[in-house]
Amino acid sequence: MGSDLVREARKRAGLSQRELGARAGTTQSSIARLEAGRTSPSLDTVRRLIRLCGLDLEVMIVPYDDSDLAQAAPLAEMSYEERAAYLTTTANTLLRQRDQVREQLDAVG
Numbered sequence: 001m002g003s004d005l006v007r008e009a010r011k012r013a014g015l016s017q018r019e020l021g022a023r024a025g026t027t028q029s030s031i032a033r034l035e036a037g038r039t040s041p042s043l044d045t046v047r048r049l050i051r052l053c054g055l056d057l058e059v060m061i062v063p064y065d066d067s068d069l070a071q072a073a074p075l076a077e078m079s080y081e082e083r084a085a086y087l088t089t090t091a092n093t094l095l096r097q098r099d100q101v102r103e104q105l106d107a108v109g
Contacts, residue, residue, distance in 0.1 A: 002034070002040070002041045002043070002045070002046040003034055003035050003036065003037045003041075005046055005050060005057065006020075006031075006034060006035055006041070006046055006049045006050065007035045009049070009050040009053040009055045009057075010031075010035075010049075010053055012053065012055065013053035013054050013055065015053060016028075017031040017032050017035070018031075020049065020052060020053065023052040024048070024049055024052055031049075034049075043059070
């Protein structure tokens with residue numbers, strides 16, 4: 001996970017591995033090893049490298065919410081055909097609502 005975060009931060013910052021290595025006081029090859037997952041950096045190291053890219057990493061512990069499982073359970077009990085019909089109806093409803101909102105926005109502005 002840390003390797004993906006560092007790679008993403010570096011790319012967003014427009015930095016090469018060599019440039020990030022220079023900022024971190026290390027080599028391009030050590031950044032490449034980290035990004036390839038051949039090393040396991042600590043959370044502090046990942047956060048420091050991300051900050052050197054001009055970004056920050058926020059880690060939070062939040063209450064667990066299993067509402068997605070509660071919504072998915074009835075769908076899992078349906079047959080393929082029932083599920084397809086349900087999802088088609090839902091998609092069509094959302095498209096109609098989108099069109100209604102567009103009409104309302106057009107009327108206002």
